[in-house]
Amino acid sequence: MKTVGFRSVVLYILLAVFLGGLGYLVVNLFFHGRQWAMQPYNGHLSAQMGDIKDRNGNVLATSQDGERFYSDDETVRRALLHTIGDTAGYIGTGVQSVMGDKLTGYNLITGLNRTPFTSLSSKLELTVDQAACAAAYNAMAGRSGAAILYDYETGDILCKVSAPTFDPAFVPEDIETNDAYKGAYVDNTLSSSFTPGSIFKVVTAAAAMDLWPDSWSTRTYECWGSEEIGGSNITCLHGESHGNQDMFAALGNSCNIYFAKLAGDMGGEALQRKAEEMGFNVNLDFHGVTVAKSSLDLSAANANELGWAAVGQYTVLTNPYHMMVLMGAVAKGGTYTQPRLTERGDFFSGVGTPGRLMGPETAQQLKSLLRSDVENYYGDWMFPQGMNVCAKTGTGEVGEGKAPNCWMVGFCDSAQYPYAFAVVVEEGEGGIETAGSLVSAMLQALA
Ligand SMILES: [Zn+2]
Numbered sequence: 068m069k070t071v072g073f074r075s076v077v078l079y080i081l082l083a084v085f086l087g088g089l090g091y092l093v094v095n096l097f098f099h100g101r102q103w104a105m106q107p108y109n110g111h112l113s114a115q116m117g118d119i120k121d122r123n124g125n126v127l128a129t130s131q132d133g134e135r136f137y138s139d140d141e142t143v144r145r146a147l148l149h150t151i152g153d154t155a156g157y158i159g160t161g162v163q164s165v166m167g168d169k170l171t172g173y174n175l176i177t178g179l180n181r182t183p184f185t186s187l188s189s190k191l192e193l194t195v196d197q198a199a200c201a202a203a204y205n206a207m208a209g210r211s212g213a214a215i216l217y218d219y220e221t222g223d224i225l226c227k228v229s230a231p232t233f234d235p236a237f238v239p240e241d242i243e244t245n246d247a248y249k250g251a252y253v254d255n256t257l258s259s260s261f262t263p264g265s266i267f268k269v270v271t272a273a274a275a276m277d278l279w280p281d282s283w284s285t286r287t288y289e290c291w292g293s294e295e296i297g298g299s300n301i302t303c304l305h306g307e308s309h310g311n312q313d314m315f316a317a318l319g320n321s322c323n324i325y326f327a328k329l330a331g332d333m334g335g336e337a338l339q340r341k342a343e344e345m346g347f348n349v350n351l352d353f354h355g356v357t358v359a360k361s362s363l364d365l366s367a368a369n370a371n372e373l374g375w376a377a378v379g380q381y382t383v384l385t386n387p388y389h390m391m392v393l394m395g396a397v398a399k400g401g402t403y404t405q406p407r408l409t410e411r412g413d414f415f416s417g418v419g420t421p422g423r424l425m426g427p428e429t430a431q432q433l434k435s436l437l438r439s440d441v442e443n444y445y446g447d448w449m450f451p452q453g454m455n456v457c458a459k460t461g462t463g464e465v466g467e468g469k470a471p472n473c474w475m476v477g478f479c480d481s482a483q484y485p486y487a488f489a490v491v492v493e494e495g496e497g498g499i500e501t502a503g504s505l506v507s508a509m510l511q512a513l514a
Contacts, residue, residue: 116163116170117189119151121197122223127151128163137235143197144236146204149229149254150195150408153238157252160356162408166191193408194223202512203228206505207492212472213255213387216488216509219395219478222404225486226509229255260359260384261491262463265321265498266474267379269393269433269459271330272314274341276429278333283314283432290317290324297370301327301378304462318436318459319444321498327374335365335373345424346389353388353406361385379461390476390489396424397433397457398478398487437477445499449507451514454479454486458506460498470494475502479510486513 116135119128128137128151135154137144152161163170172189203214207230216226231251233239242248253259275282290309293302301323303309309322317325330338342363343349351358362384368376375381388406395403402423425433437457441447450456458477465472473495478487488506495501 116167117172117191119162119170119191119193121193121195122225123196124192125197127193127197138197140197140201141234141236142201142204144234145232146200146228147195147197148232148235149256150193150200150227151235153235153252155238158254159252160254160257162191162193165354165356166409191409194225194410195227195408196225196513199226199509199512200228202508203490203505204230204232206508210492210494210501211250211255212490212492212495213259214488214490214505214509215256215387215391216486216513217391217395217406218485219398219404219487220485222407223410224406224408225513226488227256227408229253255491256387257353257356258359260361260386261472261474261493262465263379263383263385263390263474264461264463264471265323265379266390266459266461266476267383267385268318268321268326268377268461269397269437269476270342270345270347271326271338271377272318272436273345273425273429273433274338275314275329275333276432277341278337280428282329283436285313286329287311287313288317288325288328290322292324294324294327296327296331296374297372299371301371301374315436315439315443319440321460323374323378326377330373330377331370335368335376338373338377339363339365345393346422351386351389351392351422354408358388359386361389379463387489387491390474391487392422393424394476394478394489395487396422397430397437398480398485399430400427401425401430403487434480438480441477445503449499449503451510453481454484454510454514455481456506456510458503460502462495462498470496473498473501475499475506477506484510484513486510 116130118126120126127147128135149158149161152158152163156164158164170189170191203226211230214226214228217224231248233242233248233251239248242251279286289311290303292306292308293300303323309320312322312325347361347363350360364382365373365376368381372381376383392403392406434457437459441456441458456477457480458475461474463472473492475498476489490502490505492501492505
């Protein structure tokens with residue numbers, strides 16, 4: 068009896084260990100199976116992935132005889148590299164990495180074995196428009212940057228381009244050593260933040276609207292090109308004097324002194340609070356991909372630094388995806404539609420939580436200011452007829468003898484063209500010249 072009892076105990080222990088181990092494996096398979104199967108070193112997997120098409124049915128990627136092929140058009144291949152991803156899987160935010168399981172038909176039960184059911188889900192139709200992406204890429208003219216545009220009603224991302232880029236069909240041999248490809252695996256639309264310059268005046272203006280409801284139409288300041296604030300000078304571009312201006316004229320002229328004085332009067336705390344309400348210092352989530360933060364930290368800023376922060380210098384950084392949804396929120400009365408890359412119930416799709424970034428009055432007032440910018444300063448002639456573009460440009464000074472970051476952010480106040488966008492080009496000529504012409508090219512392709 069004694070021996071049998073001992074054997075039973077041993078058996079029970081072994082059984083418990085076995086079941087524990089099995090449970091551990093199942094739990095891990097459930098939570099990590101997808102990642103295990105999709106490791107970049109399983110390089111052959113991308114060659115089994117299904118077709119990826121754009122919204123008009125153009126093939127962006129396909130597999131044949133164990134090889135992965137991309138669009139026939141080199142410009143399209145380069146323009147959409149970061150959205151689709153590369154064959155080796157280095158671009159972690161691309162569709163082929165994030166949705167690799169869908170594309171290969173990976174399934175928790177059957178693994179990577181094709182079944183009549185899993186092969187059904189191995190194709191993807193993206194919301195992007197390849198012509199708009201190619202137009203944006205061409206307008207970058209070989210410079211680095213990001214261009215992203217979406218339909219603020221449906222959430223469809225129509226254009227998403229990052230540079231530097233490379234041709235996924237002919238991966239350059241010197242990609243790891245040539246400086247021209249530095250950062251080529253990074254999607255600048257999602258994973259980078261840049262010095263914004265004057266596009267940040269939109270945030271400063273919104274903060275003032277909260278404190279003084281009539282400020283957007285009544286508050287004036289004088290500008291004589293340069294003024295001492297907090298011990299050193301704040302200057303306007305080329306030392307230009309803008310005279311006595313209200314907010315409409317100050318935003319149109321992109322007057323630094325107006326917005327520096329405005330921030331001085333409201334104080335750093337009010338600007339910090341409003342910026343955070345509008346999505347600064349927050350990692351936005353793009354269906355599981357963590358977006359790089361836009362950041363503002365005024366905790367150690369003196370009066371002069373607060374003035375420069377108010378015009379998007381100092382240590383302020385902005386992310387293109389965030390700027391796009393911020394503009395989408397202005398267009399939609401303060402709450403933005405969650406962007407998506409596919410229409411079906413996949414990782415990059417679905418309804419998502421709409422984000423409230425400001426109240427409806429602030430959105431309406433910002434819309435008036437941004438519309439005035441294009442109507443009275445940049446010129447509607449820049450854009451396709453009837454798009455009713457509302458926008459703000461910026462030139463973020465980055466120092467080190469480099470030319471500025473050239474930005475344009477905005478949206479079309481139009482039921483026919485409900486597009487919001489953010490564009491940044493590094494080392495460009497100017498906001499309107501460089502970023503404005505890129506936005507124009509993108510909108511022409513969608514007109
Ligand atoms: Zn000025």
